[in-house]
Amino acid sequence: MEQQTNPNPNEPVISLRGVTKTFGTNQVLCGVDLDVMKGQNVVVLGRSGTGKSVLIKIISGMLMADSGTVRVLGQDIASLTDRQLRALRLKIGFSFQSSALYDSMTVKENLEFPLVRNKRHLTRKEIRSATLEVLDAVGLSQTLNQLPSELSGGQRKRIGIARTLILQPEIMLYDEPTAGLDPITSTEINGLIRQVQEQFNTSAIIITHDLACAKSTGDKIAILLDGKFYRQGTFNEVFNDKDERIQGFYDYNFMQ
Amino acid sequence: MSSNDIPKEKFLISRQLDGAFSSLYRTLGFIGRFFKEAIRPPYEFNEIIRQCYDVGYKSLALICLTAFITGLVFTKQSRPSLAEFGATSWLPSLVAIAIIKALAPLVTALICAGKVGSNIGAELGSMKVSEQIEAMEVSATNPFKFLVVSRILATTFMIPILVFFFGGIGLYGSYVDVHMNENTSFILFFEAAFEKISFADIYVSIIKAVVFGFTIGTVGCVQGYKASQGTVGVGRAANAAVVVSMFLIFIEEIIIVQIANAIRAI
Numbered sequence: 001m002e003q004q005t006n007p008n009p010n011e012p013v014i015s016l017r018g019v020t021k022t023f024g025t026n027q028v029l030c031g032v033d034l035d036v037m038k039g040q041n042v043v044v045l046g047r048s049g050t051g052k053s054v055l056i057k058i059i060s061g062m063l064m065a066d067s068g069t070v071r072v073l074g075q076d077i078a079s080l081t082d083r084q085l086r087a088l089r090l091k092i093g094f095s096f097q098s099s100a101l102y103d104s105m106t107v108k109e110n111l112e113f114p115l116v117r118n119k120r121h122l123t124r125k126e127i128r129s130a131t132l133e134v135l136d137a138v139g140l141s142q143t144l145n146q147l148p149s150e151l152s153g154g155q156r157k158r159i160g161i162a163r164t165l166i167l168q169p170e171i172m173l174y175d176e177p178t179a180g181l182d183p184i185t186s187t188e189i190n191g192l193i194r195q196v197q198e199q200f201n202t203s204a205i206i207i208t209h210d211l212a213c214a215k216s217t218g219d220k221i222a223i224l225l226d227g228k229f230y231r232q233g234t235f236n237e238v239f240n241d242k243d244e245r246i247q248g249f250y251d252y253n254f255m256q
Numbered sequence: 257m258s259s260n261d262i263p264k265e266k267f268l269i270s271r272q273l274d275g276a277f278s279s280l281y282r283t284l285g286f287i288g289r290f291f292k293e294a295i296r297p298p299y300e301f302n303e304i305i306r307q308c309y310d311v312g313y314k315s316l317a318l319i320c321l322t323a324f325i326t327g328l329v330f331t332k333q334s335r336p337s338l339a340e341f342g343a344t345s346w347l348p349s350l351v352a353i354a355i356i357k358a359l360a361p362l363v364t365a366l367i368c369a370g371k372v373g374s375n376i377g378a379e380l381g382s383m384k385v386s387e388q389i390e391a392m393e394v395s396a397t398n399p400f401k402f403l404v405v406s407r408i409l410a411t412t413f414m415i416p417i418l419v420f421f422f423g424g425i426g427l428y429g430s431y432v433d434v435h436m437n438e439n440t441s442f443i444l445f446f447e448a449a450f451e452k453i454s455f456a457d458i459y460v461s462i463i464k465a466v467v468f469g470f471t472i473g474t475v476g477c478v479q480g481y482k483a484s485q486g487t488v489g490v491g492r493a494a495n496a497a498v499v500v501s502m503f504l505i506f507i508e509e510i511i512i513v514q515i516a517n518a519i520r521a522i
Binding site: 060062086087089090092094096097098100101102103113114117118163164167 | 382383386387388390391393394395396397398402
């Protein structure tokens with residue numbers, strides 16, 4: 001599959017400055033700053049309900065920030081028209097926590113759907129070849145004609161990732177990729193996230209509260225606490241910190 | 257007057273009114289967006305055809321069966337009363353007026369509200385709570401155009417066609433009973449049936465069918481699209497799609513009949 005190239009490698013592919021978001025009276029994000037560089041995997045760690053998923057929904061343009069700037073691949077999300085936003089979304093892959101496979105369609109139809117809708121010039125042969133390529137990349141070539149209901153949780157996650165890869169995104173957003181999976185399947189998914197980064201040269205934000213996932217997939221860790229990034233750095237930099245709240249998070253995870 | 261002085265019930269009424277108005281506002285916004293997206297290309301022809309097949313073809317057997325039984329039973333039930341006055345020859349026109357002017361659009365719409373409306377509400381609701389609609393959005397597909405516009409257009413196009421089937425099969429059901437009892441020929445029956453029916457009656461029925469179809473599609477989509485809270489929300493969406501559609505269909509029936517009668521009176 002053709003790999004994407006960033007026109008300016010020194011510029012962050014995702015840049016957030018002072019992003020806030022409030023739902024009713026609940027301020028979820030209170031001035032978030034974050035940079036994701038080309039080819040970098042950034043893990044956003046935080047407890048449930050701290051606004052991690054809201055953050056990636058803002059980056060993908062599904063939600064709008066109340067204030068602050070969100071730049072993705074050099075474009076300010078807030079200033080884009082619907083058409084421009086759709087064009088940008090072709091470069092962003094979003095892997096949902098629930099996999100969000102279309103349950104009335106087979107795996108093949110699920111994978112073909114984004115291509116058929118967005119790359120209308122492709123022939124049937126090219127679509128089939130791209131489908132087989134991404135299925136092979138996630139190691140599930142044998143599931144082509146199965147329905148999502150016939151797949152295991154791990155397989156559904158993999159197909160969900162394959163569906164996003166078929167559009168050759170430059171950025172991947174993973175929402176809780178290992179949630180609800182057993183440790184062995186979680187390790188396989190972590191491996192797949194790394195494989196996607198290397199094979200497709202993607203940058204990624206991985207939302208999780210699973211430290212094992214964070215350690216094996218993240219080049220940079222950002223801990224979201226009270227609506228802000230409390231610490232950012234490599235896994236060792238962040239967790240060698242003796243700060244009580246960071247250690248509390250670490251201990252809690254390993255006690256689990 | 258401070259808020260403490262206001263009785264609690266007033267807050268409750270105010271909240272319910274606020275809820276009703278904001279719900280109405282959202283629904284009008286939804287309808288406005290439907291027209292905007294329906295006009296603007298690209299058009300989802302394949303999906304519209306698939307939905308027309310689901311709404312029309314898959315409901316046809318149920319509509320035809322109901323229509324045949326309605327026509328047959330209505331004729332059987334009406335015969336004794338007309339026979340008292342020696343007016344059984346009026347049966348074809350009586351049944352035709354009842355079926356074409358009232359029963360065909362109304363019964364078809366009520367059946368479709370139950371079968372199609374609940375299906376749309378449950379399907380979209382399930383897609384909403386399992387993030388499939390968001391997945392479509394992030395893969396640069398406009399889910400509103402793909403899911404909502406196609407379904408509303410399909411119900412708006414197909415329910416008038418189903419109404420035609422209902423009318424035809426319903427009259428045939430009536431003919432079967434009349435033929436068995438009075439040995440009336442097919443041509444004679446239909447000549448008598450359409451004697452009292454004008455084109456204006458047929459136009460009004462078509463208008464009703466279009467309005468009912470639009471209502472069923474819109475209500476199903478609105479309820480499905482706003483579903484939340486997991487499987488409970490899906491059940492609620494399916495249920496609300498049927499109840500609200502039926503309620504609106506009855507109100508629209510009254511309004512359209514009143515308008516049609518007022519226009520005729522001019």
